[in-house]
Amino acid sequence: MDWFKLSLQLNKFPIQKAKQKLEAIQAIPETDYAHYQRKRRNEIIDYHIQHNAFYREFFNWDGFDDWKRVPIMKKADLQQPMKERLSSTYNPKTAYIGKTSGSSGHPFIFAKNRFAHALSWAGFQDRYSWYDIDLNKSLQARFYGIPLDFYGNIQERLKDRISLRRRFNIFDLSEQKMQKFLERFQKSNFEYLNGYTSAIVLFSRFLEKKEIVLKELCPSLKICIVTSERLFEKDKEIIQQSLGVPVINEYGASEVGLIAFENTNNEWVVNSEDLYLEILDENDNILPYGEEGRVVITSLYNKAHPMIRYDIGDTGILSTSSTLKKPVLEKLIGRTNDIARLPDGKVVPGLTFYYVTKTVIEDNGNIKEFVIIQTDNDHFKIEYVSEEEFSPLQKKKIIDAIGVYVGKNLKIEFERLEILKRSPSGKLKQFTSLIE
Known part of the structure; x- marks a missing residue:
């Protein structure tokens, strides 16, 4: 039984349609990719100009003829009631509603249409398959927190069961708790870890202190995926030595989905299928590959809520080896936590x-x-x-x-x-x- 796929379908997320769309986008040759991106950018702007009063007023639209004239959206621009930002073609029952973590200090509520959300998950499934991880079959050791209120806790645990995730609660990372983590790995066939960088680093240091390599106790383990916080090279070495598996860097944000994922050649490949990523300077000029600037993202399929030239709050560099179809993130600054x-x-x-x-x-x-x-x-x-x-x-x-x-x-x-x-x-x- 494909439990993960079933859970998405039960929540009315068209994952099969999204996977087919993703495959069609990936089949577009490099020579035609600029046309694909330009067409999608124009279509998503046109859609929100027609159906979203918030964006129409924000853009102050008087005819669109130059992408550089499209205004930059800041997180502060989105800190107003959702009903004022939702497209007229959607409502809270027909759209997916979520909250950002506020890890940048700017919390807000966002919306996605269900196809756009499904397309994000299709992207995750595609990237995980690079490492022989199947979200429908592979058991995940999840180093995250969990809501502690009764309803939120039950809901999250149910999602974990359906999604083949076993939660390692990171609210307490004392040595006593990490010893219990270790015992769970000895008893289960986990194929990968996924979670906050700082929590996995602490667990890895605990293993290092005990002179334990986790894969020797849990032979089914294949990879470790770190997310939400910056991964320093020294920490990556500690994790790989202590876990005995490769460490994969994932970059994403709840409001836009998967942004970049490290491939088997250690390239941090940007998601160019359903996102358009730019690097801008302080004056909003588009920077060439190799220069450092602000990460600005356009969600190409989100019709429920405009995420167009959205300044996500991070600074980065696109590698000079990048192409339109395969942008490579050379460096990312931000999201570190004490x-x-x-x-x-x-x-x-x-x-x-x-x-x-x-x-x-x-x-x-x-x-x-x-x-x-x-x-x-x-x-x-x-x-x-x-x-x-x-x-x-x-x-x-x-x-x-x-x-x-x-x-x-x-x-x-x-x-x-x-x-x-x-x-x-x-x-x-x-x-x-x-x-x-």
Whole structure:
């Protein structure tokens, strides 16, 4: 039984149609690829000009004749109620609605039409097959967090079962917990790991300390896929030595899907089938291959919500070996996270705060930006930009969420600011630890 395929079909995502479309796109020769991309870009803009009042006003459209004139969308532009951004041809029941993690400090709710979402999953299936991983058959060790409220927890665990995923909860990465992780690998035929880079690095260091190579205990293991956070070369070496399998770099974002995936030749190949990726300078000029700039993405098939020339908040370089059909990401800057260490010895990846933001985010556009700073073992400071001061009830909700996902009896300080401090590259880092 193809459980993953069945789960998508039951949720009305046309995965078979999407796979056929993906194969048709991949069959387009390089010589015709510029025409394909130009046609899709024009069609998606035309669609949203006709059916999306938000985008029509945002574009201030007076006739389209030059791609360079299409305005850049920032995450802050999308921080307003979903009903004001959804295309008139869709509603919350006919579209897929999701939330971004807020890992860049800009959380918001987004929408995708079901075919566009299915096409994203077809892309993942295609890339995983490069390493003999079948999402319908291969068992995944999933190093992610999980919602702890009753409904969210049950829903996520059900999705894990159907999708052949076994969750390794990264909210607590103490040595006692990682010992239990190790015992699970000894008892199961996992074919791959998938999860947050920092959590897998910590687990790999634990294995290194114990002088254990994971594949020797779990011979079925084939690869490790890291995502959501930047993978440093030194960390990659530690993971590969400790796990005994290749480490594959995945780059994606919930609002646009798969952006790039590392192939068997160690090339970080950009998804050019249903996305169009550009590298822009600070003045929004398109940069040639080999030059560093802002990563800007257009979702070519998302009719429910415009993601057109969307500045995702990262900085990168496309290799000079790139072509229109096969762009290669040479370098990506951003998405690094620190680790929180608590007084009781608990170790928590900074990305755990993603689950806090999912708990407290509201679809009203009030929260514009936020960062969380650990100033002492038991002290955290939340700096935020919002239209209104957090009410006592909102602060309590955030404190309660931190108590659930991070730890109890922590001191939480709030400070509302006009602007937040950024790195030299312009990135916001959602979590920073100031302690040793």
